[in-house]
Amino acid sequence: MRTVVPVTERTEETPSTVTLRFPFEPAAAPGQFVMVWVPGADELPMSLSYTVGRSKGITVKTMGDTSARIQAIRPGDLLGIRGPYGNRFDLSARRLLVVAGGSGAAVLAPAAELARAGGAEVAVALGAVRASELLFADRFRAMGARVDVATDDGSEGAKGYVTAVVERQLRAERFDAVWTCGPEVMMRKVVDLARPRGIPVYCSLERHMKCALGMCDACAFGPYHVCVDGPVFGSDRLAAVADFGRFHRDPSGRRVPF
Amino acid sequence: MRTVVPVTERTEETPSTVTLRFPFEPAAAPGQFVMVWVPGADELPMSLSYTVGRSKGITVKTMGDTSARIQAIRPGDLLGIRGPYGNRFDLSARRLLVVAGGSGAAVLAPAAELARAGGAEVAVALGAVRASELLFADRFRAMGARVDVATDDGSEGAKGYVTAVVERQLRAERFDAVWTCGPEVMMRKVVDLARPRGIPVYCSLERHMKCALGMCDACAFGPYHVCVDGPVFGSDRLAAVADFGRFHRDPSGRRVPF
Amino acid sequence: MADLAVRLGGIPLRNPLLLASGIWGESGDSLAGAWAAGAGGVITKSIGSESRRGYPNPTVETYDRWGLLNAMGLPNPGIEEYPREIAAARAQGATVIGSVFGSDAGEFARLARRIATTGVVAVELNLSCPHAEGYGTEVGSDPADVERIVRAVTSEVTLPVIAKITPNTSDPAGLAAAAERGGAAAVSAINTLRGLAIDIRLRRPVLAHGLGGLSGAAIKPVGLACVWQIFERVKVPVIGVGGISSAEDVLEYVMAGARAVEIGTAVTFDGIGVFGRIARDLSGRLDELGFARLEDAVGTAHPARGRPAGAPAGNGPTEA
Amino acid sequence: MADLAVRLGGIPLRNPLLLASGIWGESGDSLAGAWAAGAGGVITKSIGSESRRGYPNPTVETYDRWGLLNAMGLPNPGIEEYPREIAAARAQGATVIGSVFGSDAGEFARLARRIATTGVVAVELNLSCPHAEGYGTEVGSDPADVERIVRAVTSEVTLPVIAKITPNTSDPAGLAAAAERGGAAAVSAINTLRGLAIDIRLRRPVLAHGLGGLSGAAIKPVGLACVWQIFERVKVPVIGVGGISSAEDVLEYVMAGARAVEIGTAVTFDGIGVFGRIARDLSGRLDELGFARLEDAVGTAHPARGRPAGAPAGNGPTEA
Numbered sequence A, B: 001m002r003t004v005v006p007v008t009e010r011t012e013e014t015p016s017t018v019t020l021r022f023p024f025e026p027a028a029a030p031g032q033f034v035m036v037w038v039p040g041a042d043e044l045p046m047s048l049s050y051t052v053g054r055s056k057g058i059t060v061k062t063m064g065d066t067s068a069r070i071q072a073i074r075p076g077d078l079l080g081i082r083g084p085y086g087n088r089f090d091l092s093a094r095r096l097l098v099v100a101g102g103s104g105a106a107v108l109a110p111a112a113e114l115a116r117a118g119g120a121e122v123a124v125a126l127g128a129v130r131a132s133e134l135l136f137a138d139r140f141r142a143m144g145a146r147v148d149v150a151t152d153d154g155s156e157g158a159k160g161y162v163t164a165v166v167e168r169q170l171r172a173e174r175f176d177a178v179w180t181c182g183p184e185v186m187m188r189k190v191v192d193l194a195r196p197r198g199i200p201v202y203c204s205l206e207r208h209m210k211c212a213l214g215m216c217d218a219c220a221f222g223p224y225h226v227c228v229d230g231p232v233f234g235s236d237r238l239a240a241v242a243d244f245g246r247f248h249r250d251p252s253g254r255r256v257p258f
Numbered sequence C, D: 001m002a003d004l005a006v007r008l009g010g011i012p013l014r015n016p017l018l019l020a021s022g023i024w025g026e027s028g029d030s031l032a033g034a035w036a037a038g039a040g041g042v043i044t045k046s047i048g049s050e051s052r053r054g055y056p057n058p059t060v061e062t063y064d065r066w067g068l069l070n071a072m073g074l075p076n077p078g079i080e081e082y083p084r085e086i087a088a089a090r091a092q093g094a095t096v097i098g099s100v101f102g103s104d105a106g107e108f109a110r111l112a113r114r115i116a117t118t119g120v121v122a123v124e125l126n127l128s129c130p131h132a133e134g135y136g137t138e139v140g141s142d143p144a145d146v147e148r149i150v151r152a153v154t155s156e157v158t159l160p161v162i163a164k165i166t167p168n169t170s171d172p173a174g175l176a177a178a179a180e181r182g183g184a185a186a187v188s189a190i191n192t193l194r195g196l197a198i199d200i201r202l203r204r205p206v207l208a209h210g211l212g213g214l215s216g217a218a219i220k221p222v223g224l225a226c227v228w229q230i231f232e233r234v235k236v237p238v239i240g241v242g243g244i245s246s247a248e249d250v251l252e253y254v255m256a257g258a259r260a261v262e263i264g265t266a267v268t269f270d271g272i273g274v275f276g277r278i279a280r281d282l283s284g285r286l287d288e289l290g291f292a293r294l295e296d297a298v299g300t301a302h303p304a305r306g307r308p309a310g311a312p313a314g315n316g317p318t319e320a
């Protein structure tokens, strides 16, 4: 369903990331996304970073024109929202490792919250370019997760990629499952680290999206359509898709390397 | 809803009248009608003469081309049926007078059956041109109604119009309500007879019908549309319609006298 | 409460909701009933020179609540008989618009002249008739025919003339422009879309006539596209028709460029109370959206007429 | 079990259910997926000379389950890039039909020549493009354009050429006849109907492009009417498209004259499993109706082709 809603709350999470809250009735689960129409600009897929109750939320990182327009939105401004679309994270694991890069924490934080509420132990590996860009570090801590941090410039936590932190965590502890969202090459690395240990990895993928209805083929990903078969894919399904971490499709449908 | 059904049973009720039974699921009440499509010919409104259960029925008198085609239908032949449409007889009266002329018994018989089953006392005034054309006389008797008969030629019961019988009945007994179906001038006469006694009369009217959806105006009857506001009209509503028993409309919408 | 009154090519209407031609329009009492139910005006069934029975039944097929196919065959009592129905409707206070259909310009003009004497406030020309001069398709699909017919009528009658445009065309705006050149005071769009239903058990079309016209919610997007394109092309007011059953539908048409609307099939699915309900809801919705008068909302989805800044160009031919 | 195999202008198909162009047709894996799901053949997204991003979002609007409006803007990777996708689909066994769009006859011919070398069994021409030669409306709404384009293509390629007809016209059969004169081996009808949706709170069209194309159940009556009229006019086989989501829908099209069908929007509402489900149901329905082969049912609702006697003439222009 499509509806037009006023933004009720705007929170700057990091210098490049803002959370917008708005009333949106349909039930949603962590992992699902909505199509966000910025009138006069574009319509973009955005994970729900707040999924519980009437007031839903998205957390948007500035990438290009439209996400910059989203940053400029103020309470009272109108957005078109349709959805929620896609599948959800499976909340059955008791010992969880959550690996977030960049804006990936947007979809992982509400999922981890529900897992914690269900009694799971949650460890988080959180990566960003610098300390100020670490998204939802406090939110993860507030839910009682152990948070390990990596920054590209070493301004907080380990210096370098978050995958180095993940490698340590996997060596030190036993996990039932890994959830990850971030740059696809990072997610592919996480899968490669977890596979030898037999731990399933659930990746929240991003592909260019247009219809979000499993029709237009914009989000084609091997035999899947990310908008309806995903966005969450387990490592078993990913094993069959050669493009994972290597190729995506541009808005014309052309296959291009990451 | 429209559906195509095979005729399962064909019964000759009188030399000019035939009953066809067919499977038709939707619930129906006495008074309601269906639109009967005779493939290759026309589609006509027909009251349901059997309303209970899965096997519904219509009872058709030969008037012109299409009703003659209906006479020729044999078990196994297909009919298009849509409906049921229209309102129903109110079954609350305890002492009922039922006045049927011509094919009017088709709609009155199933209604009287239900009234009897609910404990009402039913008296019937049944009219026809001759004895062989008396429709459903046995059906009325089988349900335990008292049947008085009039025929134009006097071949059974009183000679002359059935309204003479009605006049006697009204004088002899007290009724809570009168139901009638037959030529409209006859029904008007029945209303005129019952009104001074303060007894409500419910008439099942016939008008030319096309859509049966309250849209095309073919069945316009004063401020009403017979297909959705009727076909059953109480004498209170009829009092406001000057055309009752005087004018109807031909298929072009032209107002013509009876 | 926002003001619903509109002026339409000189005709004052208490609200923009007109009863569409062919629905409840054969009898004066029904026209009056639609007026009493809250319509801002009522359009008669299209009337021709002679009385016509129309096609045999079946004449309608429905699709859930979103569509209706009909081939009535223009039944009507004929122009000599029909004025009594208009008189009956007017006697009950209704604002009546007379609709006529003909097979050539001369017949349209004769019919319009006659109906103009009955107290109607305007004449609507049904320009999508089956009996056509020209090339054997609809009389209203050739701009030259449309212009000639409208001109023949406007030179005969002083009342405002409304040209009703067919959607069965590649260029609805071109037809509207032709009607405007011919002197039409307004154009209405759309009539029904050519359609067909087949019964697979009976191996034949459902409607006795075969082809019919599709109306109802299904055609709303098509009607809106026509109104949008016509609004960008002509100066005369546009009446939006097709699939309207709510105040929101009305406002879509109004923002696309319509100054009034016609409502037909919704009467079938929602009853005649649809007029009162929409009129009530419409005031409320206009208030919420910040319009004091319905007229202020006309065309506001067009970039040049009040649409908020930053819009991508909302025009151009269709796509897929 | 009735035989679903059909021959279509020389092309053998295991069943008459084709994936419509523009749905699941941008990637080879998706084409293969539709084939694996039971389609009798798959038609590619319409491919042009250059890679195109298409229009910005929003590109789609839905109406419950009965309609969909889209303005994708013909995104495609371009004819140089796309053959790898066809190769991928063929590698998985799919029968592929290549769809192309161009702005003039020369471009259509060049694209068809290139795509003909990729192992497709036929070429479909999308004759309702936004970038048009002629009068600025769609390239496919003028019979002369249609004939010229089809002839240019058929004189370049030996593969069967399918001309896809627009419904945004007063005379679909005239366009089909033009395509037949140009040498088309088959015609498909219909593409989407021009449509528009407006968001009244945002005061602008919902689709970034403004106008879009309507598909889904809402357009089935229109598609059926086009196929009916085309079947009465041309000898080449007709492919029915528009609003098909069940075996009954397929049979309506087949009895109206279609020898095969394309299915698009139903994939959105019912998933790709719609192909397998319809194929199963179709055999059963044909058995019930007494047809040994699907091909025997083609056109049987027309008076001249097997319709039971006594039918009123099921033809003629539209009505209302």
Ligand SMILES: Cc1cc2nc3c(=O)[nH]c(=O)nc-3n(C[C@H](O)[C@H](O)[C@H](O)COP(=O)(O)OP(=O)(O)OC[C@H]3O[C@@H](n4cnc5c(N)ncnc54)[C@H](O)[C@@H]3O)c2cc1C
Binding pocket: A033, A042, A043, A044, A045, A046, A047, A048, A058, A059, A060, A061, A062, A063, A064, A065, A066, A067, A068, A103, A106, A107, A205, A206, A207, A208, A209, A210, A231, D057
């Ligand atoms: C399921 C899903 C969930 C997402 N969740 C979030 C989220 O929670 N927070 C967040 O900040 N971002 C999220 N994204 C990414 C987001 O949709 C955009 O990619 C990003 O905001 C860039 O938009 P832009 O137009 O400003 O950038 P542009 O300059 O236009 O492009 C920058 C990048 O964004 C991509 N992009 C642009 N349009 C789309 C589109 N329609 N669909 C997908 N990618 C597009 C481009 O391909 C390019 O890689 C999600 C994407 C998907 C597919």
Ligand SMILES: Cc1cc2nc3c(=O)[nH]c(=O)nc-3n(C[C@H](O)[C@H](O)[C@H](O)COP(=O)(O)OP(=O)(O)OC[C@H]3O[C@@H](n4cnc5c(N)ncnc54)[C@H](O)[C@@H]3O)c2cc1C
Binding pocket: B033, B042, B043, B044, B045, B046, B047, B048, B058, B059, B060, B061, B062, B063, B064, B065, B066, B067, B068, B103, B106, B107, B205, B206, B207, B208, B209, B210, B231, C057
């Ligand atoms: C609500 C309703 C219930 C009816 N129930 C029965 C019934 O149970 N049994 C029965 O025998 N008849 C019934 N009729 C009458 C029946 O519909 C036809 O009038 C009759 O069968 C004549 O059909 P025809 O085409 O053979 O006659 P025609 O020669 O065409 O005409 C004879 C008469 O039938 C009328 N008629 C023709 N077509 C229609 C039509 N579409 N709608 C209404 N009247 C039409 C004509 O106006 C004319 O008065 C009912 C009518 C209505 C409106």
Ligand SMILES: Cc1cc2nc3c(=O)[nH]c(=O)nc-3n(C[C@H](O)[C@H](O)[C@H](O)COP(=O)(O)O)c2cc1C
Binding pocket: B215, B216, C020, C021, C022, C023, C045, C046, C068, C070, C072, C074, C099, C125, C126, C164, C190, C191, C192, C214, C215, C216, C217, C219, C241, C242, C243, C244, C262, C263, C264, C265, C266, D320
């Ligand atoms: C049963 C029926 C009869 C109609 N008759 C006429 C007519 O006589 N003249 C006319 O101009 N339009 C006629 N129309 C078209 C309507 O006036 C209107 O243009 C069309 O139905 C679309 O509007 P809607 O979707 O609100 O019904 C008729 C429509 C229907 C459904």
Ligand SMILES: Cc1cc2nc3c(=O)[nH]c(=O)nc-3n(C[C@H](O)[C@H](O)[C@H](O)COP(=O)(O)O)c2cc1C
Binding pocket: A215, A216, C320, D020, D021, D022, D023, D045, D046, D068, D070, D072, D074, D099, D125, D126, D164, D190, D191, D192, D214, D215, D216, D217, D219, D241, D242, D243, D244, D262, D263, D264, D265, D266
């Ligand atoms: C999202 C979408 C994209 C389409 N793209 C194309 C296209 O590229 N080329 C084409 O010929 N038709 C295209 N069409 C039209 C379909 O092929 C088909 O003709 C139309 O949708 C009607 O069929 P349906 O109701 O089964 O969807 C597209 C339709 C949709 C919904």
Ligand code: FES
Binding pocket: A208, A209, A210, A211, A212, A213, A214, A215, A216, A217, A218, A219, A220, A225, A226, A227, A228
């Ligand atoms: S976005 Fe269109 S198929 Fe996924």
Ligand code: FES
Binding pocket: B208, B209, B210, B211, B212, B213, B214, B215, B216, B217, B218, B219, B220, B225, B226, B227, B228
């Ligand atoms: S039959 Fe059409 S309104 Fe009653």
